[in-house]
Amino acid sequence: MRERTETSEDAVSVEGLVKDFRPGFGLVRKRVLHGISFDVKRGEIFGFVGPNGAGKTTTLKLLMGLIHPQEGSARILDHDIRESEFRRHVGFLPENPYFYDYLTGVEFLEFYARVSGVPRGERPARIEQLLADVGLSHAGGERLRNYSKGMLQRIGIAQALIHDPTVVFLDEPMSGLDPIGRKEIRDLILRLNEGGKTIFMNTHILSDVEMLCHRVAIIVKGQIRFEGGPEDFLSAGHGGVDVVLSQMPPQALLDLEEQLELEVRGQGERIEANVAEKSLPDLLRGALAAGAEVVSVTPHRASLETVFLDAVEQGNQDDGSANRAEGGAR
Amino acid sequence: MSSLGRIVAIAGNTVREAIRNKVLYALLFFGVLLIGTGILVSSLSYVEGDRILQSVGLSSLRLFGAAIAIFVGVNLIHKEVDRRTIYTVLSKPLSRAEFLIGKFAGLVATLWLQVAVMAVAFVAVSLLSGAPLTGGHAAAVVLAAIELAVLVAVATLFSSFTTPMLASLFTAGFYVVGHVTRDLRELGSQSDVSSVQTMTAFLHRSFPDLEAFNLTTHAIHGLPITQAQVVWPLLYGVAYMGVLLTLACLVFQRRDFR
C-alpha cells in the first residue's frame, strides 16, 4: 500500500452506525451493522474492505442517505448526511449500477449534470472530457441499452464525477471490467486523487487495495475489525524482524532454529528468517560466528492479506462465542 | 441550480422515458381508434348521430386517459426503485420531495400530451361528420385533464410505498369509487336505514367526487355550463393533488431504498 502525509481533517466520519433489516414482512430484525465507526481523511484513497455480505454496500447506502440508520450518525465534509445540499460535493457509483437505458451516453450525463447543478455552459465540454477520461468517447451517441457491462461501469463512474465532486464513493468500481479496463480505472482513480479528490472505495479485491489505497478499514459481519495504513500492519499481530542470510552452514542454522524459535524460509544460498525482536542480537551473533553473511535486516510487515484473514478469523470466532452465549441464555 | 431547475430536469427525463415507451403508443393508438369508431356507431343510428359520436369520443378520451394515467404513473415511479436508477439520482444534491414532484410533473405532462393528441382526434372526427364544437367541449376536455392529473397524484402516492400491482389496483379502485360515490349517496339517502345513509355519505365525503370533473353530458347536449362548474372542480382538483403529493413526499422521505 501507499504512504502519504497525514492531514488531520476528516472527509467522512462515521459514529456508531447501527442498521437492522427486516428480511420478511414479520417482526424479525436482522442486525447488519453493529455500531460501526471510522474516519476517512481528506485527500486519501480509503479502502473499505470485507468479505461478501459484511455490510460494505449497506454502509455506503447509509452514507448516501438511501437508507436510514437505527442508531448513530455520520458526517461528510462536515455536514450531517441527512442534509442534501452538500451532495453537490459528493459523487457515488452504486454496486452493479442500472441506468436509464433509453438514454444515450451523452443524454445520460447531461441529465446528471442538470440535477447536480452544473451550469449549462460548462456541460458540453465537461461531458466530452469525462467520456474521454473513462474511455467512452466513441460511444457517447449510443443508447445505454446497447452498452456492455464494462461500458456501463465506466459511464457510471463518469456520472459520479459529473459535478467535479470533492469526495467520490465507489462501490466495487472494478467489477465487470477486463484487465485493461481495471488498469485504466486504477489510473483514473490515482489521477483523481492526485487532483485532490478523496476516494472511498468498497472492494474485496486486495491487490487493488494494495495498489491504490492509503488506508483501509476491514469490516467483518457488520463490525470494524481493523482501521489504519501500512504502518499499522506492523503492530497488527505478526511482528518480529526479517533477516536475510547467505552462506549459512545448514547445521548452524538448525541449531539456531531450535534455540531461538526461528521461522525459516528458503534453503542453501539465500535464507530468510523471521525472529522475535529480543532474539535478534543472538541470531546475528550466531550467524556471523558460523561464517554467514547478513544481507538485510528489516522489521516484518504483515501483508494486507494476513491482516485481512486475521480480521475475518477474529470475526468468526467472536461470532461463534456470541452464538454460544446466546444459546446458553435460552 | 434552483430547486425548480432540478424538478424540471427530473420531469423532462420522465417525459422522455414515457415517449420512448412502446406500450404508451399502443394505448394511445387504441384510444384514437375508439374515438374514430364513433363515426361508425353514429352512422348506424338515425337519430342523434352527432351526440353518439361525441359521447363515444369524449368517453374514450377519459377512459384511455385514465388507463394511461394508472399504467404510466405506477410503472415509471416503481421502475426507478426497482431498477435502482434512483440510487444515483438521490445521491445528487436533490431532495426526495424534489424527485417525487419532478416525477409527478413529468407524468402529468406526458398524460396531457396524450390528451392533446386524443382531443385533436376528437375535433377531427367531429369536423368530419359535421357535429357542432363549442366551448362546452373545451371545458369538458380541460376538466378531464385535471381529473387525470388527480389520478396521477393518487398513483404517485400509492407507488411511493407499495408494489406496482397493488398500486395499480388501488388507483383503479379509487377511480371507480370516485365516479360512483355520488350515485351511491343518492341511493343511500333514499334508504330507510340510517347506517346505510351515513356510510354512503361518508364515502362521498372522503373520496373525491370525480363526477364533478365530468362535463360530457353538458357538452354534447349543448347545456349551459356555469363558471362555477368549471372553476370549483379546478380548485378542488388542485387542492386534492396538493394533499396527495404532500402525503406521498412524507412517505417517500422515510423509505429505505434497499
Ligand SMILES: Nc1ncnc2c1ncn2[C@@H]1O[C@H](COP(=O)(O)OP(=O)(O)OP(=O)(O)O)[C@@H](O)[C@H]1O
Ligand atoms: N435489502 C435487504 N434486506 C435484508 N437483508 C439485506 C438486504 N441487503 C443486504 N442485506 C444483508 O445485509 C448484509 C450486508 O449486505 P451488504 O450488501 O452490505 O454486503 P457487502 O459487504 O456489500 O457484500 P458484497 O461484497 O457481496 O457486495 C448481508 O448479510 C445481507 O444479507
Ligand SMILES: [Mg+2]
Ligand atoms: Mg456490496
